[in-house]
Amino acid sequence: MGYTILEDISERKANERVKVETAAQKDEFINILSHELKTPLTTIKAVHQILETVVTEEKSYHVLLRKASHHIERLERLIADLVDTTKLYAGQVVLTTARFNFSQLLQDCVSSAQMIHSKHVISLENPINIRITGDRFRLEQVIGNLIDNAVKYSPGAKALIIKGSFDQKNIKVSVQDFGIGIDDKNIARLFERFYRVDHTTVRFSGMGMGLYIVSEIIKKHAGQFGVDSEIGKGSTFWFSLPRMADDEKAQDEKKIESYRILESFSSRCILSNWDCNHFEQPHA
Numbered sequence: 001m002g003y004t005i006l007e008d009i010s011e012r013k014a015n016e017r018v019k020v021e022t023a024a025q026k027d028e029f030i031n032i033l034s035h036e037l038k039t040p041l042t043t044i045k046a047v048h049q050i051l052e053t054v055v056t057e058e059k060s061y062h063v064l065l066r067k068a069s070h071h072i073e074r075l076e077r078l079i080a081d082l083v084d085t086t087k088l089y090a091g092q093v094v095l096t097t098a099r100f101n102f103s104q105l106l107q108d109c110v111s112s113a114q115m116i117h118s119k120h121v122i123s124l125e126n127p128i129n130i131r132i133t134g135d136r137f138r139l140e141q142v143i144g145n146l147i148d149n150a151v152k153y154s155p156g157a158k159a160l161i162i163k164g165s166f167d168q169k170n171i172k173v174s175v176q177d178f179g180i181g182i183d184d185k186n187i188a189r190l191f192e193r194f195y196r197v198d199h200t201t202v203r204f205s206g207m208g209m210g211l212y213i214v215s216e217i218i219k220k221h222a223g224q225f226g227v228d229s230e231i232g233k234g235s236t237f238w239f240s241l242p243r244m245a246d247d248e249k250a251q252d253e254k255k256i257e258s259y260r261i262l263e264s265f266s267s268r269c270i271l272s273n274w275d276c277n278h279f280e281q282p283h284a
């Protein structure tokens with residue numbers, strides 16, 4: 001009996017070791033691959049830019065160049081996602097935080113997505129007029145990934161609704177589509193690295209990185225994320241970010257500012273006192 005338990009534990013440990021080693025090999029492979037892809041892509045991009053300036057007349061060439069440019073962008077994004085995925089997994093991504101206007105970010109994301117995905121109608125309801133502290137670039141990536149998925153997985157429906165809301169503790173953003181939806185049994189694994197729902201792999205291209213990147217960035221902001229979905233009806237992906245830390249920081253900033261005003265006021269008083277004394281003393 002005791003022997004069996006010991007054997008089970010050592011077998012489990014061996015399995016775990018294999019899993020860790022396989023993951024490490026996969027990451028190393030991805031690192032090499034993305035590095036090797038970057039170099040030729042830089043050259044292709046440079047040649048494309050030259051061609052764009054040279055080709056001025058023939059309209060059909062412009063159409064071809066635009067197509068090429070679209071595919072270059074796709075490749076660039078794919079490589080960037082590969083690099084981000086391995087870096088996030090290795091805990092090597094550090095947020096660059098600053099205070100910024102979150103409402104502006106939402107509006108920017110929606111208008112650039114609308115330009116790229118012209119077949120969908122993307123509406124923004126309640127853009128949350130609020131400033132927060134966070135990594136603007138990374139949060140833009142989160143919203144971009146959710147909108148990209150919403151577009152990709154709703155080929156038969158036009159509308160997308162982005163909503164913002166906030167209460168005393170959190171701000172919340174949701175991205176709703178009316179597309180293919182997701183089975184309950186798949187929901188729990190959606191945010192895993194490289195996970196894709198079986199039946200989507202044939203119809204839709206992708207690597208299963210977008211939602212993993214979303215989840216890791218939101219976790220780094222101490223936020224939460226989730227999805228409500230129904231097969232055939234559509235999905236609503238959402239994330240929330242805490243405001244508490246933000247409020248405390250804002251109050252700290254206010255305190256520092258009032259202290260500065262007070263300090264400059266008192267130093268002016270000291271200076272004027274000195275001046276008064278200086279001029280009054282001769283009369284004394």
Ligand SMILES: Nc1ncnc2c1ncn2[C@@H]1O[C@H](COP(=O)(O)OP(=O)(O)OP(=O)(O)O)[C@@H](O)[C@H]1O
Nearest residue numbers: 149150153181196197200206207208209210211235
């Ligand atoms: N809005 C959505 N509607 C239906 N299914 C979705 C939606 N968003 C994600 N999924 C499912 O979750 C899986 C994981 O999504 P994720 O964004 O991580 O990867 P991907 O879109 O397949 O590829 P990538 O984002 O790397 O290009 C998808 O393959 C798809 O099956």
Ligand SMILES: [Mg+2]
Nearest residue numbers: 149206210211
């Ligand atoms: Mg995706």
